[in-house]
Amino acid sequence: MIRRWPQLGLPLLTKELIEQAAQRRTYFVRLLYASLLFLLAYLEFERILAASGSNTLAMLGKGTDMFHQVINLQFLGILLFLPSLACGAITAEKERDSLTMLLVTRLGPFTILFEKLLGRLVPMFTFLLLSLPLLAFAYSLGGVSTLELVSGIVMLTMICIYIGSLAVMCSSWCGSTVSAFVSTYAIGLLSYPFLVLGSMLLDARFNTLATGSFYYAVAPIELTTDSLGKLWVQVTVLGVPCLLFIVLGRLFLVRRAHVIRRNLVLTLFRRLDHFFFWLNEFTTGGVVLVRDDVQLPDDQPITWRETQKKTLGTTRYLIRVLVSIETPLFLVLAAVAGMAYQARLGVAAEALYVVWALAVLLIAVQATSLVTGERSHQTIDLLLASPMTSREIILQKHYSVRRLMYVLGVPLGTIFLFESWFANGTPGLEDGPTAVLTVPLAALASTFFHFDYILCSVLSVLVYLPLCSWIALLIGIKSRSQARALLVTLLLLVGWAFLPVLVFVNDQPETIVESLLSRPPVAVAACLCSPSVIILINETDGLNNVMGTNDHLAFTLINFAVYGLGWWGLRRWCLAHSNQLLGRIADDDSDLGSQPAGDVL
Amino acid sequence: MPPDDPTSLKPTDPVPADVVPVVSIENLHVHYGAIHAVRGISIEIPPGEVYGFIGPNGAGKSTTIKVLATLIGHFTGTAKINGIDVARRPQEVREQIGYMPDFFGVYEDLNVREYLHFFAAAYRIPRKQRKTVIDDVLELTDLTHKIGDQVDSLSRGMKQRLALARVLLHDPQLLLLDEPASGLDPRARIEVRELLKALTEMGKTILISSHILHELAHLCTRIGIIETGEMVAQGSLQEIYRQLQLMRIVHVQLTGSDDGVVDQIRKIKGVADVEQHVDRLAIQLLEDHAAVEDLHEALVNLGVKIHMFQPEAMDMETAFMKLTEGKTA
Structure with a gap:
């Protein structure tokens, strides 16, 4: 009898790596990542050089800053890239209906999960390897202990495994890549208090309380430490959940192999719908202000379908979105009105950032789905073979996003109103019962005192939201699936919002705005490279007016003239190239004539 | 060509x-x-x-x-x-x-x-x-x-x-x-x-x-x-x-005929071959030389009694396979 030795082979991992190696974007992303990492490290080194003056000996021992900068950048890279890399590990197989085929092979569920996880971690580890020369250089400058160097590498590796296993678990649970992507970030945020708790308990047990300052992004975790005990604690704090995620992922892999794909946002709003229905019955006895009377389409069939038949596009659901955001926002802002000046403005600014993030996310989801949805339903060819022009198709599709933008403008406007009222000293708040009338009037009057702030804020909404929507729409047109379109859009927007800030403001995050305001030319350049800079400046300077009204207005007008032009240009380009983008022949008298269909991502 | x-x-x-x-x-x-x-x-x-x-x-x-x-x-x-x-x-x-x-x-x-x-x-x-x-x-x-x-x-x-x-x-x-x-x-x-x-x-x-x-x-x-x-x-x-010179098969049942009839049928214009089955004859007819009707007429002229005369439907799959030489994309 032939004795069978266990064969050591990782066929799935091999397949994953070969697939990734065959894709051009793997090399493009790696090159982009390396370029940014080395550029930012170089800027940090230049700062060290400038601080050392002409004395080269003064550079000795200054490797700490560069070391921390590189580790922080890599951490940011993991947070941005790994969820998008790993969340499609299992869902992509589900979407292709190929998971069943994998499950009936001799590969066990655990092996499949493990190889899928490794298949996503290996590319991320190659990203981490890029920083080794930089870390070695920082180490050679001095100021970094060997244990710190080792702890930095170990912690980045552990965070990779933590986020990777979380994303793969979500991928096992969810039916679509988009749901897995959103779930990864959501569960990541929810797990944060548990990490804090675990860290505190273990620190107390082993007496390894942190001695240095915590980094801004991961309070319970120090990315580098010079204490071996602390390193073990942190490895344990991250390692235990990793095991839990892998075990849960293994369980979900088989049980949810044939899970029906659901629209996560739609499911959430349907549940909210039940709540609102109950609330309405309970409070008003069932009064209905807005009825969804579905009529047949008139002359704009796509607009009709987007606004009357797609659940998230209907007026009723837009009101749900508005109420879901506006109610907690209003309560929070009203609750902090009595706090000290800086505190209430700080809370309002943080609320603004959250609402902006939410608005961009919702617009990206909606706009990327416009054309990818038609592709996934195989209806795009039916529309393209109809006499509707490509321009009409795009504009009618975009109409639903416009409605969403109007809705999202309301909570943003609410914050602007509250902030100007807060900055004006909350007049009318002490008026007792009449405050219901006097406070809104006082808030409106406050906008006149902070005209420059309000102008900048309103322009940000009027320009940035449409700009985001057209970027997302364009990426959606060029992408095969909504998941890919959404990931690319979010990576692009997040990168665009934060990377230029990191390049131009080579400083600690809390001093970004001060640093910009102290160097106006740099601030102008930063504004023109990143749309988020003007919002940061406006929130810091718009109400306190350190710069002076004229300078602030000049900043505002230059910034929004440029971005407004960008939006207008992008919209015009999309419409002029609509035939080419949608893969359709254009009439000879159109701008482009007969052009080949654009490549799809 | x-x-x-x-x-x-x-x-x-x-x-x-x-x-x-x-x-x-x-x-x-x-x-x-x-x-x-x-x-x-x-x-x-x-x-x-x-x-x-x-x-x-x-x-x-x-x-x-x-x-x-x-x-x-x-x-x-x-x-x-x-x-x-x-x-x-x-x-x-x-x-x-x-x-x-x-x-x-x-x-x-x-x-x-x-x-x-x-x-x-x-x-x-x-x-x-x-x-x-x-x-x-x-x-x-x-x-x-x-x-x-x-x-x-x-x-x-x-x-x-x-x-x-x-x-x-x-x-x-x-x-x-x-x-x-x-x-x-x-x-x-x-x-x-x-x-x-x-x-x-x-x-x-x-x-x-x-x-x-x-x-x-x-x-x-x-x-x-x-x-x-x-x-x-x-x-x-x-x-x-x-154009492909495909042969049509005509199934024929004759009553009261002898073996010599088969040889006579083979000599009819357009007939490529005749296969003898237990219950019938399968005549392979080159349609570009003679139509099915011509074959029927020739059989009648031979003086045989025809019990069944059934031309087989043209086999398009054969045509397709011949044209494409069995290749697929």
């Missing part, structure tokens, strides 16, 4: 000079990157004809139809619908075609009425006429009773009929049907075939593709066989068989 080379087959019965062909494709080439998907196809389809486009999967049928549907711009050669150049005036072409792709695009949030109203609006049918038009196409496709049903809940056969209703909304002269019977059960396939016959009787010009050979044999007036992007034969079924 040798006469038995399938690629030497040329289209027969060209469209008369005074008739503008509904479809005119000349030397069409389509590339997808390095893949040469369509290689110099030429087709002319006169008004009212049902042209069957046969070929294995990946042969270039759908690509050719997509060019006519104005969905592919990167091609060389000319493609015209009713004399209108597809590359130059696609917008006019769209008004004149009804395109049904090889998949059914589902708007799961619409019912049948809304689905048809949606496309009626997309085809710019005046609002006042829409209801009448939709009622008519529903009646034609026998879907009137399904008007309130969700599109997603329909069976595959019904979805195909709904797709046919959709392409008829704007009363196009040309229907481009890409594998309309693909994946249907036998009943649904027969229903679709009957519907297509009705459309033919209405005078529609139809370009229909399929890889199921006998599906088109009953329906098409002309057939084009395409393989790896090249047209290997086109013409009527009979013409194709004749």
